[in-house]
Amino acid sequence: MQRTMNDKALDTSEIKVGYIDLREVVEEKSPGLYDKIPGFVIRYLRKIAHIDDINALMQRANGKVGLEFSTLLMEEFGVSVTTQGLENIPKEGRILFASNHPLGGFDGMALFHAVIPIRQNLIFQVNDFLMYLENMRRYFIPVNKLGSNASNVRRLEMAYRGDDTLLIFPAGLCSRKNKGEICDLEWKKTFVTKAKHAKRDIIPVFISGHNSRRFYRIARWRKFFGIRFNIEMMYLVDEAYRLKDKNIRIIFGKPIPWTVFDNRYRDVEWAQRVKNHVYRLEKNPNAEFSVDKEV
Template sequence: MRYFCKKTSMSENSNQIKDGSLVITERTIDVKEIIRSRNKRLAKLLPGFIINYLRKILHEKEVNKTIYDNREKHGLEMVDAIIDMFDANITVEGIENIENESRFLLAANHPLGGLDGIALMQAVGRVHPNIRFPVNDFLLYLPNLKELFIPISKSGKQSIQGVKEFEKTLASDVNVLYFPSGLASRKIKGEIMDLEWKKTFIQKAKSHHRNVIPTYVSGRNSNRFYRIAKIRKFFGIKANIEMLYLSDEMFRQKDKELKIIFGKPIPYTQFDKSKKDIEWAKYVKQIVYSLQQNM
């Protein structure tokens, strides 16, 4: 099956809308305030030109405009609006592999770090609207999408509340989308490839009796992104500096084509003791990358 994303119209209502503790305004996202809320000392130490640079590469102005212009839209409706804004052409194959499945755990590669997740939510959401996606907790600052997300900390220890919410979701009938690598793909020996897939999704599939849908997503970031990652690694810097550029990388994806391929479901019962969980994770990863042969 192939489809191209449908265009959605924007609301003209100019009223502010309250979303939990956030109020959607023309400046919903304030980079300096986000830094201050997480590390007051760092916020005081950072000079103005650094803050301004962060505002630029994080596209604070454009993100705020998107949030505000679509302030009446939430969840999957907001997902459609974002795809529309980026004028992305999404091609989907293997949709029959999820049509008759329920309570699945979708495991996908993570080539982009932004638009790939949005595209997956749209593709799956058109068949199964009841979805949740574990994401970097920074994305919770996007109020229009918050209802689709489960917060997973990438900057520190996972909160007890986040763990409980993840377990509660897995125990429910909601379909869960998951990036087992936890990070956007890197360039490895000249190829765009995920880093090691963590075994968590195998453990959760078994304990919550969820079949796994192996899913391949095409795409790549700019050479700059991979170069920064390589330099950081060379100097032994642990902080994931390149992550700061993912918003900018997403805006570079305008007018690009993405292909999503859903593979055949893998029964959770297959993940037996013949392999360790980490070996099963590697096995599923290999299946995912083999799907690109269909392109």
Template sequence: MEKEPYKFIDVEKVIGSKSEKFLRIVPKFIIRYLKRILHEDEINSALNRNADKKGLDFVNEILIEFGTKIKVVNESNIPRTQKAIVASNHPLGGLDGLALMKVVGKFNPNIRFLVNDLLLNLENLKEIFIPINTLGRTTKETAMLLRKIYESDNLILNFPFGLVSRKRRGRIEDLEWKKSFITKAREYQRDIIPVYIDGKNSNFFYTLANVRKRLGIKLNLEMFLLVNEMYRQCSKLITISFGKPISYKTFDNRYSDADWAEKLRRHVYQMAINPDIDFVV
């Protein structure tokens, strides 16, 4: 008898684990809508097909599943052996991270990616992902793990905004970059490789994010659209531009780490026009 496919994503189970009472009273069409927008069947099928794949092998297979095409600008700036921090904008919320891992991992497989701790539920990428608690304080265990990673020879990938880019003044861009990657670069003597990824989500995604903010709703409602946004990106081209390495010695006391982070964020968006631009203070 053929084994029933495992359900990695089970909307009803997740809701029931939070509130069995709510699961009993919520209309079935709401459940069906959530299943559809989270692509429960498609995601479970893809994960089952690639259940035996781990790390970069899994990344490559998922990008094939989505038909993702990648164009790389300034490939020579990708570190081969150098300890560094790769700092990038985060326009898409899924495929951009996978594409970045694929491209960098091709030249340096010893990569670690700082991610929202919720993503550790994706077992296939546990060997690459390093958890960051974006909703609360960092635990002692996480702090020790981060120290170990920064002291290692691993190449560290990072989305300093920590969230997907938003639409501001008509432009798709990350908002405030967290300063920690600047602090760590200096502390552990790691140069920074700035990266610009070209891409955008649907207008509905940005509209929902802006409306939620105006209404004062703290729950990140647009987050639930990210899987659907991934499927909207099927068979599309992702262009990744690697900027010139920036020495950790650059980040001195002329500015605060928060100011340095903002300067680097602006530099990344200037790379959209000129990928070869120098980081000028």
């Protein structure tokens, strides 16, 4: 039997208290940029990214991992999670969850919170900003660095070949607003290709929610002016704090066998069909995946 990457029990005493440094975050994304940013902008970014709040939270969360940590986060941000279709998650077997990405961070923690009681051997592809959460590093692979970090590529390959349960946001980036509709960008084909090679069934997942109009406006301006640095990412923590007293609804659809993904369509076309199916789950949680539905 293949081992999982989480087989080794974690000694929670080894978890270091997280500390997020804004300079490190900016320099990692855009080397040399931090020193060019005016001081008043730095102070604004510290505030909007809730750097002090998050560091205080990590102090309180010292030693907490898995469900204990995600529960603390739900309480800290005042968010409730309701689920539908948990019976569609097999307790055994090699699967991956493919989900839409409406919130850009907290939706991932909500999904983790819903799945971890059923599947403890989770591996999650996340925005590399979340790697600053020391308590969750055993579960995370930074998606933004895969192309430039050979160890992350190997770790992901091992995860697909092993028995870990994978949580994937195939769009990579969180949802954007286009023609008045908030939805994911094109889903990358990788999860379909890897699922076929690793013989993993796919659990389609729909997550409710959206960010503020400010977030989508900033994303649109950044794209218009050709700015490469993902400015809106700095607002994701503030977006999470705006979720207070809100409910995140998560719908788990029926498993899609990996054998479905044959040569009728290219993998990129299969990926969009799964994406469309995920959005159909919002209105019809019991929907069957149909290969005849148009992309």
